[in-house]
Amino acid sequence: MARVGGRNAAFAWVVGLGCLAILGVLAALAVPMIPASVAWFGGAVENAQGTAPTSAPVAAAGDDEPTALPTECPELYDEALWATMRFSRGAVLTPSKDAPVTTATALVTALSPQVQLTCFWHADEGTVSTTLATVPPDAGAIAAAALPASGFGCETEGERTRCTRTDGDLTETIEAGGGLWLSTSEDAWHPAGYVSRTGDRIWG
Incomplete structure (x- = not known):
């Protein structure tokens, strides 16, 4: 063929x-x-x-907006800051309920913060420790009156008072307002926007 x-x-x-x-x-x-x-x-x-769940979803750790007071360290950070902390060289996170890391020991004694969580980071650059606690409602006013004598500069931001002290590589921040306390100690390691971004997670 x-x-x-x-x-x-x-x-x-x-x-x-x-x-x-x-x-x-x-x-x-x-x-x-x-x-x-x-x-x-x-x-x-x-x-x-009609069998789908009707309850509202709960925000996962690291979401941009928390739904309640953080109970675990990842909830204290927005997604970008959480990634920055986790992936910094040598970064290790140790969560606890230890007392705040700060030189303002007299204020800590006076206010007796009830610690909810402490997030201690150690990395090649240095350390960062943040403590979230509950305090009396007038803690902000007390901090603003007491801390300037210890070298802190204080200012009011919304419903809270923020006091900051820098000594060489060490930067300390104490914020109080609405019955909440958030303190951070940055020793040689200063992640960009760390204090303001963690503060926004608590006070919005």
């Missing part, structure tokens, strides 16, 4: 193999989406049947 003009067996094989390769690549790219697709489909079915 005569061959049909224009047909080339070798070319057809090459085209066929190319098509198979493309299909293989598309299949490989689609596999990771299968679990997400199944979860989405399941959620859609639940919504249609």
Whole structure:
């Protein structure tokens, strides 16, 4: 039988193999989406049947806005700052309920902060320690009156008082307001915006 003009067996094989390769690549790219697709489909079915959860979701650790007072260290940070701290060279986080790291020991004694959590970071650059606690409602006014004699400069920001002291590589910050205390001691390591960003997590 005569061959049909224009047909080339070798070319057809090459085209066929190319098509198979493309299909293989598309299949490989689609596999990771299968679990997400199944979860989405399941959620859609639940919504249609009226069986989907009705309670509001709780924000996960590291989200940009906390839903309540932090109870664990990751909740004290926005996502970008958390990543900065975690991935700094040699960074190790030690959570505890230890007393605040500060030279203002007389103020700590007077206010007796009830520590909720202390997040102590050690990295190659230095250390950062932050303590969240509850204090009397007038703690901000007491801090503003007492701390300037110890070299702190104090200012009011919204509902809280912020007092800061720098001595060489050491920077200390104590914030109090609304019955809350947030103090930070940065020794040689000064992450950008650390104090303001952790403060915003507490007071907004």
